[in-house]
Amino acid sequence: MTAMTPAGTAPDTISIDKAVKIYGSGPGQHVALNGVDVTIERGQFVSIIGPSGCGKSTLLRLIAGLEVADAGDVSVFGVSPEKACAAKMIGLVPQTPALLPWLTVLKNVSLPARINTGADRRRQRIGGHVGKNAPDMRDLLTKAGLGDALDKLPAQLSGGMQQRTAIVRAFGVQPDVLLMDEPFSALDEFTRESIQGQLLDIWDQMNTTVVFVTHSVTEAVRLSDKVLVMSAGPGRITASVDITLDRPRSEAMLKTAEFHHFEDVIRDHLQSAWRNGPLSSAA
Ligand SMILES: Nc1ncnc2c1ncn2[C@@H]1O[C@H](COP(=O)(O)OP(=O)(O)O)[C@@H](O)[C@H]1O
Ligand SMILES: [Mg+2]
Structure with a gap:
């Protein structure tokens, strides 16, 4: 047993230090990540962008404790990902919403908070932030534009509405x-x-x-405080760009010169990563 980190003393960052992840072994082995360093401050919105197969999902899975690094360190607010996961400090929104088809929208988003009560104590012990007041799920659903859909079943929703429900559910805990x-x-x-x-x-x-993986440059710029650009073969972070645009970021902002400037910076980083990657010769 490792010693518990006393509540309140946990470093307020997610830090990944020289992480290496290798899938398989022998001649068929694949180095998915090689020497990845990342620091994310509490409360930040950070996006990861990079070509298919460069290791974005692998990086998220390391933070989530779903994969273990072969070398290097990963720590989530002062504890290991496994511990953070057991204490429900980590939420994951997958590519597809995975709602329970027999529950209404309101019941789908309310369920996790009801079944996770034991995790709160574990989380407090290791320095996780346990919200004092559970959020009002009706209020969050309304913010997400689902105010009229509280009593609908997932099958009655569009794809976008289902994904918004999954997002509210994830924030709800x-x-x-x-x-x-x-x-x-x-x-x-x-x-x-x-x-x-x-x-x-x-x-x-x-x-x-929030750590957000996307293929869209516009999406990364609009959402993020910081964008990490990854390249493949093996996966590594090739640039970190601070997005210093004001918030809130309205749709109107997408058309401004300042916004385009950040898009250009990230596209340039992506293109040079692409040129230097092994995919350029394999294509
Ligand atoms: N479980 C696995 N076993 C073997 N190879 C894997 C596994 N998961 C991912 N990979 C390989 O590791 C690389 C990175 O994958 P992934 O993290 O899913 O990339 P991305 O999310 O950026 O598309 C890819 O080449 C992929 O084929
Ligand atoms: Mg992926």
Whole structure:
């Protein structure tokens, strides 16, 4: 047994230090991540962007404690990912919403808080932030544009509405960190833009740390305090860009020169990562 970190003394960052992740062994082995360093401050919204297969999901899975690094260290607000996970400090929004089909929207989002009561004590002991007041799920659903859908079943919702329900459900347990793996990739562009605004409203209210994987440069710039650019072969972080645009970030801001400037910076980083990666010769 390792000693408990006393509540309140946990470093307020998610830190990944020289992380290496190798899948398989022998000649077929694949180095998915090689020497990845990341620091994320509490409350930040950080996006990870990079080509398919560069290790974005692997990186999220290391933070979530679903994979273990072969070398290097991962710590989530002062504790190991496994411990953070057991204490329900970590929430995960997958690419597909995975709602329970027989429960209404309101019941789907209320369920986790009701079955996770034991985790709160574990979380407090290791220095996780346990919200004093559970959020009002009706209020969060309304913020997400689902005020009229509280009593609907998932099958009665559009794809965008289902994904918004999954997001509200994840925020509802007030995780210290919410990991989102391309949650909007199946949605059309218009739905995406409005759902981004709703996500930002909820994030603003909940003060959750978010690590968000996306393929979209525009999405990364709009949502984030910081964008980490990854390249493949093996996966590593090639740039970290602070997005210093004011908040709130309205849809109107997407058309400004300042916004385009950040998009250009990230596209340039992505292109040079692409040129230097092994995929360029394999394509
Ligand atoms: N469980 C696994 N076993 C073997 N290889 C894997 C496994 N998971 C991912 N990989 C490989 O590791 C690399 C990174 O994968 P992943 O993290 O899913 O990338 P991304 O999310 O950026 O598309 C890819 O080449 C992928 O094929
Ligand atoms: Mg992925």
